[in-house]
Ligand code: ADP
């Protein structure tokens with residue numbers, strides 16, 4: 001690993017996730033189930049040519065996931081080193097990323113969980129929007145904005161460069177009555193025009209509709225995975241791209257190299273102005289023949305309703 005450092009702008013989760021000096025990659029401590037899931041999806045991707053084709057027209061599942069580049073063993077020779085999953089850093093190319101982690105599903109444990117864990121997580125679901133809506137805000141890392149001033153100070157952790165972290169207590173205390181405002185808060189960037197904010201919300205709604213179609217065709221069980229929302233808060237990058245965003249992230253590994261380096265620096269290369277990704281597959285598996293994940297699909301449906309509402313009512 002070349003000069004590893006802690007990943008900045010983590011929206012939630014455990015510490016221990018690292019990035020390289022250039023911020024291209026993310027190294028996440030490897031868990032067996034998560035590694036197996038990335039490998040299974042990758043294997044299927046390579047054999048997709050032989051598929052029965054029923055996924056035609058839909059965005060494939062792997063397009064919603066960070067590109068999986070393999071594993072890495074870190075440590076001195078002869079010692080027990082740490083094992084990492086190497087992933088595309090979804091924040092690469094953003095100048096002022098704003099990041100939100102939304103955990104999906106009503107049921108937050110799988111059948112491998114201990115009785116203690118089941119009881120604890122059943123309680124979390126019952127007392128949060130996980131239970132009522134099938135999703136819950138885990139955390140946000142964003143530039144401070146006006147709406148942040150109204151948040152309970154116990155939920156706000158200031159960071160450098162006028163960033164704030166809204167912690168898990170923020171997410172757990174959301175209700176059906178204030179969840180829409182919490183998403184509005186995420187987009188209430190003080191440097192972006194109302195038009196740009198509106199564009200962002202619409203683009204995410206569109207992505208959710210595409211993801212919904214993907215997941216209806218996928219035979220997976222994803223317990224406790226997250227949706228990672230990212231948008232660019234630096235107006236100069238919006239200017240440089242003429243406000244043009246892309247619905248899906250570009251291929252991380254590109255064959256050609258059309259962009260010149262100078263262009264890459266000013267525009268963030270191929271990175272768009274926002275993105276939506278599925279992450280965190282420590283409790284995910286492919287289940288061929290067992291149908292789609294109802295909990296997951298319900299969650300996306302409720303998120304689509306929410307985005308529809310925040311798009312039409314400012
Ligand atoms: P955990 O198992 O600790 O919950 P996650 O995979 O959910 O780990 O990651 C925790 C946080 O790290 C996420 O909320 C996100 O902000 C950040 N993160 C995870 N994977 C990536 C990635 N590939 N690129 C950028 N940020 C990431």
Ligand code: MN
Nearest residue numbers: 012013226280
């Ligand atoms: Mn997580």
